[in-house]
Amino acid sequence: MSNQELNPMQQQVVDVLGKPAGWVPLPLTVVTAVRDQLETALAPLAAKLSPDQPLYVSKGSLNTVHGCEAHFMASLDSFEWTISNVRGTVMHKAVELAINWRGHIEPADLVEEALTRLEDEQSRGPSEFIAQLSSGERAQLRSYAVDLYTKFEESFPPLKASWRPVTESSARVELFGGLIFLSTRVDLTLGGPGSKVIIDLKSGRIYSNHREDLRFYALVESLRSGQPPRRLATYSLESARADVEEVSEGVLQSAVRRVIDGANAIYELTRESREPQLNAGAQCRWCPLKNNCETGKQFLERGFEDD
């Protein structure tokens, strides 16, 4: 498809994610500096860890611990698949299949294929959850996922193989010989190392902390590949709007500071039994403590906007 045939939403994606003429990558010395900064600041924490009990830092744990420590502690080991949180995974699988599909396919058929494949996958994932759904629940999930996939298909230009699209790509960085791990799973990446665009797809609205998630992805990609990505984008399928940030040394340093603070907080809370602090925010809406936490209840009663 030529650019002339793109609809306005697709054209906007091309405009905000395309590589501008004359774009120059960050010098690789930036990655060395960022790694030094991270390892120097985390060395005292690493000294308290052992290889049989390393510390794992993910986007989810960072987000939760920086959002509200009490929420973080209450959410440990409490993850459950639901129709609402699995629909994004089904949509990502449908996108992955669509990238490599030959010939025309209807979104409903693609989503059904995605559901079948996820159900058959043996790795950690929603396989069991999908397998035990009733016919009605499966139909509801299919309907949500078709809606998301259709929005994706309408808003994104057809992904060419030459853009090197990859969905649900996981990456891991091992620090101090396996004492601290940083891990990510990115919804969609375009481009190769050194000029990668990292995209987080959201079914709903864009929140301020989504930028922090992407900065963490950028840090992990930089440390893993030795080359910083080019651009970061949170894309709301609901509003067909992208929040885009160029990767700079400042962006990576901001992620470094957040990882340092987050890793120390996770250690203190989970290994040293430090009292968690309360911090009300958007996270109160899905916090398991929201019915008993006065701080959270008052915050939710007041109402808030964070878009």
Ligand code: SF4
């Ligand atoms: S309801 Fe809000 S303030 Fe209370 S623990 Fe949960 S996230 Fe924290």
